[in-house]
Amino acid sequence: MNQVSLDSSHSAARRYRGRLAPSPTGLLHIGHARTFWIAAQRAIENQGTLILRNEDLDPQRSRPEFARAMIEDLRWLGIRWSEGPDCGGAYGPYSQSERRQHYLEAWRRLREGGFLYPCICSRKDLAQSASAPNDADDEPVYPGTCRQRKDVAEFTEPAGMNWRFRVPDGEVVAFRDLNLGGKQYLAGTDFGDFLVWRRDDVPAYQLAVVVDDAAMQISEVVRGEDLLKSTARQLLLMRALAQAGLGYAAPDYFHCALVRDSTGARLAKRRDALSIRHLRENGMTPEKVVEMAAEMAGWPQ
Numbered sequence: 001m002n003q004v005s006l007d008s009s010h011s012a013a014r015r016y017r018g019r020l021a022p023s024p025t026g027l028l029h030i031g032h033a034r035t036f037w038i039a040a041q042r043a044i045e046n047q048g049t050l051i052l053r054n055e056d057l058d059p060q061r062s063r064p065e066f067a068r069a070m071i072e073d074l075r076w077l078g079i080r081w082s083e084g085p086d087c088g089g090a091y092g093p094y095s096q097s098e099r100r101q102h103y104l105e106a107w108r109r110l111r112e113g114g115f116l117y118p119c120i121c122s123r124k125d126l127a128q129s130a131s132a133p134n135d136a137d138d139e140p141v142y143p144g145t146c147r148q149r150k151d152v153a154e155f156t157e158p159a160g161m162n163w164r165f166r167v168p169d170g171e172v173v174a175f176r177d178l179n180l181g182g183k184q185y186l187a188g189t190d191f192g193d194f195l196v197w198r199r200d201d202v203p204a205y206q207l208a209v210v211v212d213d214a215a216m217q218i219s220e221v222v223r224g225e226d227l228l229k230s231t232a233r234q235l236l237l238m239r240a241l242a243q244a245g246l247g248y249a250a251p252d253y254f255h256c257a258l259v260r261d262s263t264g265a266r267l268a269k270r271r272d273a274l275s276i277r278h279l280r281e282n283g284m285t286p287e288k289v290v291e292m293a294a295e296m297a298g299w300p301q
Helices: 008-013 030-045 064-076 100-112 123-128 205-215 225-243 276-281 286-297
Strands: 003-005 017-020 049-052 116-119 162-165 172-177 181-186 194-197 220-224 252-256
Touching: 017 030, 017 220, 030 049, 030 220, 030 252, 030 276, 030 286, 064 276, 100 116, 100 162, 100 194, 100 205, 100 225, 162 225, 172 225, 172 252, 181 225, 194 205, 205 225, 220 225, 225 252, 276 286
Parallel strands: 003 172, 017 049, 220 252
Antiparallel strands: 116 162, 162 194, 172 181
16 A cells, blocks of 8 residues: 655754634634634744735635634734734735635646546535535545546636546555644545535635645644644645645644534534634633633543
């Protein structure tokens, strides 16, 4: 069985660059507070730079009022960043809706390298693909219905079709998480061919995150443990893009325990009662929010 692995030892020589990457599709909740606080503290501990990226890929769900709220709420928590949509920087623009050309170039390289194919299946997958997946709504393993299409070369633009990345079935994708230790997933079994571009001409989460982390020279990604499987997918994308001539280097990964409610349910943006905005409007201090989030992350899963 083939194996692709991530060796993080090269990262020690790199300048530390971390990132916060919220999506403006609702108010940030206490789980976001926990993850973004950890990301900010790791940047401080490593004497590095913290970047804010507005992941507003999905035009149907992203709202400017939520983008403003996430910046206000993160600043209220005491989190500070050096680059972002509100303050600029050398690696902008910092909103994904303004970075289309970066994604198009990656799509073209992957298509030309034979890593992608057009797909007409699964509206459910299409609806989810612009947002970060999690354990509850992760893409089902694709059965390969459109895998043998012969018309890939006919497409010069991605619009009008769903585009999937062809995973190497049977290959183990292994990496060492800085928080959770060694992890590995089997391509074709734990996950299948995944979406990188939607038929309504919107890049999918997996592709956009890989492209942006590379372009912004992110050295460490801090995010929730529900995205562990996405890390395996993204490592395959990075390897393919490197083979296609873009030279993408993998960052280190630090996956945080999820914050759950007292029933063990994963928090969602629709739960306004646990949004940062609701808690601050009800008199809770930033310190108390961070403390509460840490306590909830330790609850039984």
